[in-house]
Amino acid sequence: MxxxxxxxxxxxxxxxxxxxxxxxxxxxxxxxxxxxxxxxxxxxxxxxxxxxxxxxxxxxxxxxxxxxxxxxxxxxxxxxxxxxxxxxxxxxxxxxxxxxxxxxxxxxxxxxxxxxxxxxxxxxxxxxxxxxxxxxxxxxxxxxxxxxxxxxxxxxAPDPVWALDSKPVKGLWDLPAPRVAVNLRSHPTLTPERLASLTQALVDFQKATQACILLVPFQTSQDLSIAESIQAQLTGPNHLFQLKDPRELKGLFRGVEMAIGMRYHSLIMAAAEECRCFALSYDPKVSQLMAQLDMPGWDLNQLPNDPNLISQTWLEHYANGDSLTGDQIQSLVDRALMHRDLLTQVLSTNRSAPI
The missing domain is CATH 3.40.50.2000 (Glycogen Phosphorylase B;)
Structure with missing residues (x-):
């Protein structure tokens, strides 16, 4: 064949x-x-x-x-x-x-x-x-x-990105620890008022933790301008990563203590690398992931108006929250490989000739 x-x-x-x-x-x-x-x-x-x-x-x-x-x-x-x-x-x-x-x-x-x-x-x-x-x-x-x-x-089966190989990110380990990654994207539920509250909360969170904030846009057209606007208001160490290789995107979270994310795959990548996660849901798929993993977070439509309450909630999760265990991650990876098994099963035979 x-x-x-x-x-x-x-x-x-x-x-x-x-x-x-x-x-x-x-x-x-x-x-x-x-x-x-x-x-x-x-x-x-x-x-x-x-x-x-x-x-x-x-x-x-x-x-x-x-x-x-x-x-x-x-x-x-x-x-x-x-x-x-x-x-x-x-x-x-x-x-x-x-x-x-x-x-x-x-x-x-x-x-x-x-x-x-x-x-x-x-x-x-x-x-x-x-x-x-x-x-x-x-x-x-x-x-x-x-x-x-x-x-x-x-x-x-769980999303296949759970099983994606990751790659190290050049320069990540040169940045001061602890590190916290942030991914926000443009969306009607992320109003200017909510973005302002999240930004102020992040500024306060950084002052309390002395964390290096890593801004991680996943799509330039929808994420980059938001990342740049947040970066301009941070007073502590920070870095904006524009990574094109998805394996590096996943590998970035290996050197991160906590991730605050909107995008579905930012949360999967972070959780898969044993990172504590806090979700900001704009879509049912993110809410379903939160329920599946018992992941803390808010639906953006229900985001508190008080930046202090947001930052205090983040601080509590940063100090006392848990990441997935190695066994939990391995179980998700093993089950995600069911997508691979399906491909092997269906593609094991060929049709007779191209049309």
Missing amino acids: GQIRAILCGYYGKGNGGDEALLASLLQMLPESVTPLVLSGNPAETRKRYGVQSCDRTSPFQVLRAMRHSDSFIWGGGSLIQDVTSAASPLYYGGLMGLARQLGLKTIAWAQGIGPLKRDLTRRVAQQCFAGCTAVSVRDRGSAALLNEWNIPFIE
Whole structure:
């Protein structure tokens, strides 16, 4: 049997650290017999960073050509099928999935986080897409509940980024300890007033702990300006890390005492590296993660107005909070590898010939 050719489809090459971490995890978990081709918003960068074939995700000609020379199509993780960020998102991914099936490719919905789905049309599209897949895996209970409602078989396992290899970050250990990492992103729930309260709370927290604050944007377009505005108001040691390699993003948290994060994957990476975490939830997936891990935090809509109360809550968790134990982390990593096992099982046989 020759090499199996698989298209990897996700929100790749768009500068989002969480989605890049999913791609890195998927590439890490693919069987050696698979040759991947990644649909990317920046094919040149994807080829350079991961050493894989890549083509422009917005070019119908390139995508169709790739599909005609492939055997399998993998929806590669994350919140691809949701209509909150954009109603076009499920239509784009659903259209590609439908085309892949028409061309006879095996189709895998891999490590999906389904929803939120607010519109009847997108719910119907999602149901049809998942029902037609060769295999499905999801990363959370909410997604599992939807598939159960639709009578679609699946496996549920923790997000694959739990099992992503990490890499050391140059210069991290030269910064003074203790270190606290902060990740905030733009979102309607992070109003200017709430950002001002969080910033003042962070200033007070730093004065009380003498911690070095590490500002860690995951997506330049949505996180960087917020990180810079916070950095300008800090009075103690700090550093802004703009890391492109998701393995370094994860490795950063190995040298951190506590993380305060909005983004889902910032909290997973931090927790996986035995870092105490405090969540600021803007999305159901973050709230579900908080419940799953018994992670402290606030829904941003319920953030206290008093910066002093925020900083005191952070100080209490900094002094007395617990990180996950090594056994808890290993259990999550082991179960996350169920996504790898699914790939091995489904991709172990090839279709007879490309169309």
